[in-house]
Each structure stands twice: as C-alpha cells, then as structure tokens.
Amino acid sequence: MATSRLAWLLTILSSLILVSALLALIMDARTTARRLRIQASLAAAQRESRARDEFLAMLGHELRNPLASIFNAVFLLDRAQAQSADWKYARDMIERQSLHLKRLLDDLLDVGRAVSGKMSLDLQPLDLDVVVRSALDMLASAGRTPGRRIDYRGASVWVRGDRTRLEQVVNNLVCNAGDHTPGDGSIELRLAEVSDMARLTVRDYGAGLDAETAARVFDLFYQARQPVHRPKSGMGIGLTLVRRIAELHGGRADVSSQGPGKGATFTVTLPAIEPPPVMPQLERRSDARHRCAVLIVEDSEDARQSLRRLLELEGHRVHSAGDGASGLAALLELQPDIALIDIGLPELDGYDLARQARAAGVRTRLIAISCYGLAEDKAKAGAAGFDDHITKPASIEQVLDLVSQAGCASQSGPPKPGVDPA
Ligand SMILES: Nc1ncnc2c1ncn2[C@@H]1O[C@H](COP(=O)(O)OP(=O)(O)O)[C@@H](O)[C@H]1O
Ligand SMILES: [Mg+2]
Numbered sequence: 001m002a003t004s005r006l007a008w009l010l011t012i013l014s015s016l017i018l019v020s021a022l023l024a025l026i027m028d029a030r031t032t033a034r035r036l037r038i039q040a041s042l043a044a045a046q047r048e049s050r051a052r053d054e055f056l057a058m059l060g061h062e063l064r065n066p067l068a069s070i071f072n073a074v075f076l077l078d079r080a081q082a083q084s085a086d087w088k089y090a091r092d093m094i095e096r097q098s099l100h101l102k103r104l105l106d107d108l109l110d111v112g113r114a115v116s117g118k119m120s121l122d123l124q125p126l127d128l129d130v131v132v133r134s135a136l137d138m139l140a141s142a143g144r145t146p147g148r149r150i151d152y153r154g155a156s157v158w159v160r161g162d163r164t165r166l167e168q169v170v171n172n173l174v175c176n177a178g179d180h181t182p183g184d185g186s187i188e189l190r191l192a193e194v195s196d197m198a199r200l201t202v203r204d205y206g207a208g209l210d211a212e213t214a215a216r217v218f219d220l221f222y223q224a225r226q227p228v229h230r231p232k233s234g235m236g237i238g239l240t241l242v243r244r245i246a247e248l249h250g251g252r253a254d255v256s257s258q259g260p261g262k263g264a265t266f267t268v269t270l271p272a273i274e275p276p277p278v279m280p281q282l283e284r285r286s287d288a289r290h291r292c293a294v295l296i297v298e299d300s301e302d303a304r305q306s307l308r309r310l311l312e313l314e315g316h317r318v319h320s321a322g323d324g325a326s327g328l329a330a331l332l333e334l335q336p337d338i339a340l341i342d343i344g345l346p347e348l349d350g351y352d353l354a355r356q357a358r359a360a361g362v363r364t365r366l367i368a369i370s371c372y373g374l375a376e377d378k379a380k381a382g383a384a385g386f387d388d389h390i391t392k393p394a395s396i397e398q399v400l401d402l403v404s405q406a407g408c409a410s411q412s413g414p415p416k417p418g419v420d421p422a
Contacts, residue, residue, distance in 0.1 A: 136174070159273060204264055293317050310396060343372065
C-alpha cells in the first residue's frame with residue numbers, strides 16, 4: 001500500500017518536474033523571442049537615428065556651403081567701387097535674406113540635435129549679465145527688434161554655461177517678444193539671483209497667450225494659428241530649443257500670460273554658481289591686423305575664391321588649393337603662417353591632410369573650416385592636429401580674427417605661383 005502510494009507520489013512529482021521544465025522551456029523561448037524582437041527594434045531605431053544624423057549633417061553641409069559664398073560675396077561687394085542706391089538696396093537684401101536663411105538652418109539643425117540628445121554644451125563659468133548684454137547688442141546691431149524699446153535691468157549672476165547657446169536663448173525670447181508686440185511696444189528683461197538660481201525674465205505687453213496655447217508653446221513645431229498669409233515667419237522651433245538648452249544646463253524654461261492681448265512673460269532659470277576667483281574675460285576681438293601668409297584649401301570654387309579675395313583685401317598673402325593632395329603639397333612647400341582647411345575635401349580629406357602635415361613636422365597654425373559643428377567634430381579636428389575649428393558659414397570677422405591672431409611672423413617668401421593660378 002505504502003509502496004504504491006510512494007510510486008504514485010513519485011509519478012506526480014516527476015510529472016510536476018516535467019511540466020515545470022516544459023514551462024521553463026516555453027518561458028525561455030518566449031523571453032528569447034522577446035529579446036530578439038527588442039534587439040531588432042533597437043537596431044532599427046539606431047539605424048533610423050543614424051540615418052537622421054547623416055541626413056542632418058548632409059543638409060547642413062549642402063546648405064552651408066552656398067551660404068558661406070554668399071556672405072563672402074556681400075563682404076566683397078562692400079569693397080567694390082560704384083555703390084548706387086540700387087546697388088545698396090540689392091546688397092542689403094542679399095545680406096538680410098541670407099542671414100535669415102542661416103538662422104533657419106541653424107535652428108533646424110540645432111533642434112535635430114536637441115531632440116535626439118546630441119546637443120553637447122561647451123560649459124564654462126559665465127556672467128549671465130554679460131551674455132545677455134552681448135546678445136542684446138548683437139540683436140540691436142542686426143536690426144532684429146526695430147522700433148521696440150528694450151529695457152534691460154540685470155545684476156551679475158554667474159552660471160556654468162555655454163555662451164553661444166545662452167545667447168541663442170536670449171535671441172529667441174527677445175525676437176519672439178518683438179514678433180508679438182506692436183511696433184512701439186516695450187520688452188522688459190530682468191536678471192537676478194533668486195534662491196541660488198539665475199532667473200532671467202523676458203516680458204512683453206503684446207499678443208499674449210490663452211491657457212491652451214501657453215501649455216503647448218514649448219512643443220516642437222508648435223505655432224499658434226495664424227492668418228493664411230502668415231505674417232510671422234518661423235518654424236515653431238525656437239522655444240523648443242530654449243527649453244532644451246535650459247534643461248541641458250540643469251535649469252528650466254516656463255511661460256505665463258494673463259491671457260490674449262495681455263502680454264507674456266517667459267522665464268528661464270539656471271543654477272547659479274559662485275563667481276570664479278579670476279574672472280575669465282569674454283573673448284575680445286583684436287583690431288590689430290597683421291600681414292600673414294595664408295593657405296586656403298577648399299574644393300568649392302566660389303568659397304575658395306571669395307575667401308581668397310577678402311583675405312587679400314585685408315593685406316594677407318594668400319595661396320589656395322582646390323583639393324587635399326595639392327593642399328598638402330602647398331603646405332609642405334610653403335609652410336605658411338596659417339592654413340584654412342575645409343574638412344570635406346575629395347580623396348585626401350581635411351583630417352588626413354592635417355595628420356600628414358603634422359607627421360611631416362609642419363608647424364603652421366591649422367584651422368579646420370567645416371560644415372559640421374558638433375563637439376565631436378571639433379574633438380576629431382583637434383586629434384588630427386588642427387589648432388582650431390570653425391563652422392561654415394563662418395563670419396568674415398571670425399576668419400579675419402583667426403588669421404590675425406595667428407601671430408604671423410610673415411617671414412615666408414613672396415607668393416609662389418602654381419598652387420592655384422586663379
Ligand atoms: N512672446 C510671445 N507672445 C505670444 N505668443 C508667443 C510668444 N512667443 C512665442 N509665442 C507663441 O509660441 C509659438 C512658438 O514659438 P517659437 O517656438 O519661438 O516658434 P516661432 O517663433 O518660429 O513661431 C509662436 O508661434 C507663438 O504662437
Ligand atoms: Mg520664435
């Protein structure tokens with residue numbers, strides 16, 4: 001009896017073991033299937049993200065090249081002789097519209113990086129008051145807030161921030177306030193330290209927002225409804241960038257409004273820091289221009305020729321080359337004070353050019369001029385042997401400054417023909 005009960009128990013036990021082993025197998029198979037599915041969708045997402053990054057980089061490259069040439073052309077036009085009223089009108093229009101295109105392109109590329117988490121910041125201790133003032137100066141000199149009274153009151157508050165990005169925040173908020181304020185309206189900016197946070201407010205007395213709009217203005221591509229002729233341009237990107245930049249600094253961006261017609265107040269708060277013991281100065285442009293021997297390596301004919309001409313107008317001696325191999329040959333032979341080298345060159349690209357030049361002992365100051373402006377691109381340029389990196393379309397002032405800061409001994413001989421006869 002006892003034996004048969006034992007056998008019965010053993011049968012049940014072994015069936016249980018069998019069932020649980022089967023269950024475990026099924027679970028395992030399911031987990032494996034799920035893991036494979038997750039891996040596949042992760043790989044697809046990575047492929048998609050890579051394709052998007054590549055597309056944005058290509059878009060930047062394709063659009064920045066022509067813009068760089070147009071800006072150079074404007075600079076050259078300024079130096080030309082006959083300057084009639086029509087000439088001036090056309091010149092100003094080209095500059096205005098290409099600046100507008102540049103801003104749209106920059107915002108589009110930035111927002112792509114911001115939403116995909118690829119925006120990296122160049123953080124350093126900054127006095128936010130200095131940053132706000134310099135952004136307002138730039139907006140005023142670019143005529144971006146015509147007729148508006150800008151009233152700024154700020155105290156010195158230090159933050160760890162990326163200067164360019166924080167200027168972008170101020171630009172976006174002030175331009176928005178200007179866009180939604182009648183011609184003679186005023187825009188008030190206040191900066192103060194409140195509970196260990198730097199608090200910047202931008203207030204206008206214009207169109208205002210209803211609660212539904214206020215809840216959505218920071219969404220990507222969101223714009224309040226406009227008449228069909230779209231009196232206000234823009235792509236609904238600015239405030240997304242403002243909030244993302246604030247968040248990347250460990251802060252936030254918010255809006256409040258009493259309602260339509262009652263104006264709006266945008267607030268950005270960022271963690272404040274103690275002022276550093278030695279105040280770092282914001283970069284100052286040196287007006288001292290030296291005569292330098294410059295080599296330009298750039299495959300775009302227009303970009304190369306226009307850059308060459310404007311540097312020559314400034315009194316520099318310029319050689320140019322249209323591809324990597326002849327650029328390297330010129331660099332080795334001439335050893336100029338400074339070389340401005342495009343990264344996207346056919347065959348021998350800018351990085352290889354710099355690496356080979358450094359390996360051959362060239363001590364020329366090497367500046368990468370590239371359409372790609374991410375921190376990793378700059379790091380890559382540094383690793384290849386470049387001393388500095390600028391993103392197209394670089395401002396002419398920026399290029400001239402870099403050249404004159406090269407500390408040119410300018411002992412190199414007279415221009416040797418044959419590199420680029422044009
Ligand atoms: N100061 C403001 N007053 C009223 N509405 C505003 C203000 N700033 C922004 N908005 C609203 O938020 C939307 C999104 O702004 P933004 O992201 O800067 O894009 P854009 O300026 O290109 O339209 C605007 O289209 C507008 O509807
Ligand atoms: Mg805007």
